[in-house]
Amino acid sequence: MSTDENAAEELLRGPEGLGRRDMPTSWTRRPGIEPTPDFLAMIDALRALQDDVTAAVPPPDVLVDTTKTLSELSERLRAYAAPERDQLTGRLITVPGRGQTMSPVLHLDEWSEHHARGHVTFGRFYLGGNGAVHGGAIPLLFDEILGRLANTGGRRPSRTAFLHVNYRSITPIGVELQIEGRFEREEGRKRFLTAELRHGDTLCADAEGLFVQLKPGQP
Numbered sequence: 001m002s003t004d005e006n007a008a009e010e011l012l013r014g015p016e017g018l019g020r021r022d023m024p025t026s027w028t029r030r031p032g033i034e035p036t037p038d039f040l041a042m043i044d045a046l047r048a049l050q051d052d053v054t055a056a057v058p059p060p061d062v063l064v065d066t067t068k069t070l071s072e073l074s075e076r077l078r079a080y081a082a083p084e085r086d087q088l089t090g091r092l093i094t095v096p097g098r099g100q101t102m103s104p105v106l107h108l109d110e111w112s113e114h115h116a117r118g119h120v121t122f123g124r125f126y127l128g129g130n131g132a133v134h135g136g137a138i139p140l141l142f143d144e145i146l147g148r149l150a151n152t153g154g155r156r157p158s159r160t161a162f163l164h165v166n167y168r169s170i171t172p173i174g175v176e177l178q179i180e181g182r183f184e185r186e187e188g189r190k191r192f193l194t195a196e197l198r199h200g201d202t203l204c205a206d207a208e209g210l211f212v213q214l215k216p217g218q219p
């Protein structure tokens with residue numbers, strides 16, 4: 001079993017984990033709907049497309065043709081739109097990146113109730129300027145690792161109440177970065193977590209997050 005699968009098992013373990021029983025209804029999926037390799041291949045292709053669209057400066061004929069193809073694809077997929085509860089993207093917690101293309105793919109290398117370590121590469125899609133990741137994309141990654149950590153270890157579901165990010169040096173695109181998250185402490189319903197994003201020895205950004213445990217019935 002991979003580290004990501006272990007993390008997912010842990011996340012969903014036990015009657016008090018982030019299990020289906022405790023999750024708001026819209027967060028759960030109906031049983032029996034599983035991702036297929038073909039679905040995940042589509043998501044990978046979309047990630048590549050996002051990078052390629054970001055970088056491309058095509059001639060007019062290629063633009064017209066590409067726009068037509070993209071519109072046709074949208075129309076084709078729209079016919080298969082499912083309600084939130086049946087959606088696959090973002091819910092595939094056993095798969096690095098959870099089958100979504102909003103945030104970069106987080107690969108978890110180590111995982112426990114109080115600590116997570118992983119690696120990530122921001123593609124061209126996440127470029128802000130001058131080789132650096134867009135400042136808005138970095139909190140996505142922090143929320144991803146801290147959100148998972150906040151809700152693991154049999155803890156009841158929580159949501160991000162704040163996420164404070166310090167940008168310590170530029171975060172380069174196209175290179176592997178290291179990320180680490182820690183569950184620092186719990187005070188009643190409040191969970192305090194921290195994380196750091198590094199490129200080798202360089203600290204790119206760090207974050208502190210407060211996650212508040214949801215009360216029954218809270219969305």
Ligand SMILES: CCCCCCCCCCCCCC(=O)SCCNC(=O)CCNC(=O)[C@H](O)C(C)(C)COP(=O)(O)OP(=O)(O)OC[C@H]1O[C@@H](n2cnc3c(N)ncnc32)[C@H](O)[C@@H]1OP(=O)(O)O
Binds near residue numbers: 027145161188190
């Ligand atoms: C199939 C499953 C798939 C799952 C995927 C897994 C991977 C997921 C990875 C991604 C994960 C992504 C996760 C996401 O992104 S979740 C999406 C982003 N977050 C939200 O949308 C949350 C919106 N906010 C709320 O819902 C409520 O405000 C919450 C629930 C947070 C608290 O409202 P609630 O009415 O319940 O509580 P309270 O107001 O009585 O406050 C309680 C205590 O907290 C303190 N407090 C509150 N706010 C702040 C603040 N800003 N700074 C400082 N303190 C704050 C407050 O003072 C009080 O302290 P005390 O007086 O008791 O000491």
